Amino acid sequence: MSETKICPECGQAEQVEKVSTIYLLGMGLKREQGQAMRPWLSEMPQVELKALGKRLSPPSAGRGSPVRPLHPDLVVATFSLVIPIFLAGIWNTQPGMRLPAVLVLAAFYGLYLWKRKAILKRFERQKAEQKAAAQRIQSGIARWMKLYYCAEDDVVFAPGGEAIPADQMPGYLLENQT
Numbered sequence: 001m002s003e004t005k006i007c008p009e010c011g012q013a014e015q016v017e018k019v020s021t022i023y024l025l026g027m028g029l030k031r032e033q034g035q036a037m038r039p040w041l042s043e044m045p046q047v048e049l050k051a052l053g054k055r056l057s058p059p060s061a062g063r064g065s066p067v068r069p070l071h072p073d074l075v076v077a078t079f080s081l082v083i084p085i086f087l088a089g090i091w092n093t094q095p096g097m098r099l100p101a102v103l104v105l106a107a108f109y110g111l112y113l114w115k116r117k118a119i120l121k122r123f124e125r126q127k128a129e130q131k132a133a134a135q136r137i138q139s140g141i142a143r144w145m146k147l148y149y150c151a152e153d154d155v156v157f158a159p160g161g162e163a164i165p166a167d168q169m170p171g172y173l174l175e176n177q178t
């Protein structure tokens with residue numbers, strides 16, 4: 001059994017359990033037998049325990065987590081490796097398309113060089129935003145690991161901290177980070 005923690009809301013410890021433990025129990029990823037489990041948890045129907053575990057789940061990047069952006073120069077370099085093959089094909093089979101093909105390529109590279117600074121700036125910004133988001137989730141999970149839940153008041157709290165309504169936990173974990 002984990003160390004007893006006192007809920008700052010009701011001053012009791014009987015209905016308190018670690019948030020991560022409830023989450024794992026709810027997901028069926030952890031089994032605690034008999035005395036090891038708090039009475040209020042062992043008496044809870046599995047359906048309710050599952051619902052509670054879901055409410056107390058850790059912050060995650062979500063399903064639509066964006067793909068790591070590729071450096072624009074790398075994209076252009078890769079493109080440049082294949083383009084001679086296409087160009088050679090046009091050169092040999094469609095003599096009339098030689099000039100238009102070269103002009104289109106020249107326009108593409110010209111446009112890229114002209115806009116490169118802005119494109120790189122946007123890339124760096126995207127990279128920084130992704131990194132910041134990943135760090136926020138990571139420190140959110142670290143905070144989540146330290147939280148306790150009190151069933152009496154439906155609040156979560158960090159030892160020595162204030163009580164937060166369980167439904168406000170996601171916002172608490174990701175915002176007001178120091």
Ligand SMILES: [Zn+2]
Nearest residue numbers: 007010150153
């Ligand atoms: Zn309480």
